[in-house]
Amino acid sequence: MEDEDDCPELVPMDAQPAPPGPPTPSAQQIPVTIITGYLGAGKTTLLNYILTEQHSKRIAVILNEFGEGSALEKSLAVSQAGELYEEWLELRNGCLCCSVKDNGLKAIENLMEKKGKFDYILLETTGLADPGAVASMFWVDAELGSDIYLDGIVTVIDAKYGLQQLKEEKADGLINEAARQIALADLTIINKTDLVNEEELNQVRDSVRSINGLVKIVESQRSRVELSEVLDLHSFDNKDGAKLAEKLQLVKPTGLHLDKSILTVTFEVTGDLSEEALNAFIQDLLWEKKFCNKEGEPMTVIRLKGIVSLAGKAHQVMLQGVHKLYELNETPQLWEENLHINRLVFIGRNLNKDILQEHFTSSVVLNTETN
């Protein structure tokens, strides 16, 4: 028997260091999909469905749970599904953001010792977890990053109770977790459509869209969705810069809103950017929270995406941000001569498009093109 409590072996210092940033995944890297969603939305149902329906991939599952009763139940539910490898990740009470990283890394590192035995990882987070913290750990840990890559964040929403969950006001102005999970998502699955009528379903759809102008939405009963819609999304890859550029153009800004809600703003600015000033802008926004809306409340960005033109670079550069982490990565896509359109999408709270764009244009853009 392996001792499960052993700390993972450290990789020797002279081992090949991972290149900075999340590059285009290599064939050896294993994709990880984070499955999140509010309590009872249908995450475990989705996992079980994927594990029983999908036979072309060997999938490892990591559950990240509170409370022993439900943990035991889920462990059994998942391990019925034939040959799969299960790691146990239990967060004792306390701050998720702090504990998730260490425990999560340990579970994944343990799992990676069984490398070769699986080719996809699904990670279910608890209903109350902040998936941003989980997603961040794949970026922070360079060694881990050389073994696996983040493929996408999937948020399951309860068609019946989702709206109610989204409207819950949090004490002290904290961000509503259900809304945060939608803000972070690459794909949302509106589940339990059997429990609502068309009008209710439309309302849920509209609320999801009002939070996240980028996210793809599918609907399901018992979490039965096309697997190709859930797995291999490549949401964070830089190889597909052209696809992202296209997608960013279709983003609709959102915002028929209550003060505290999360929304999407987007703008485009032509010209080349100073890389240094862009870094400073992003850090002021994500780390320092220096920008405020008209009411003087600091803007909080949960997810950030963009395609930008950096001075001196012929290739388009992809900007990805989750939580407080962000990255700039060159894509294979070349800019057209004199048509350098920077497109940015921000999902978060207290965002004011005009103020953001104004800061961006005045501090980051070097030269505005005329054509």
Ligand SMILES: Nc1nc2c(ncn2[C@@H]2O[C@H](COP(=O)(O)OP(=O)(O)OP(=O)(O)O)[C@@H](O)[C@H]2O)c(=O)[nH]1
């Ligand atoms: N009516 C209906 N019930 C569903 C559907 N999908 C799942 N359920 C039920 O909803 C309950 C919760 O589903 P789970 O998959 O355990 O939800 P979860 O998100 O994993 O829940 P937690 O891990 O507790 O946060 C279970 O009783 C499911 O059988 C659906 O489409 N329609």
Ligand SMILES: [Zn+2]
């Ligand atoms: Zn679950």
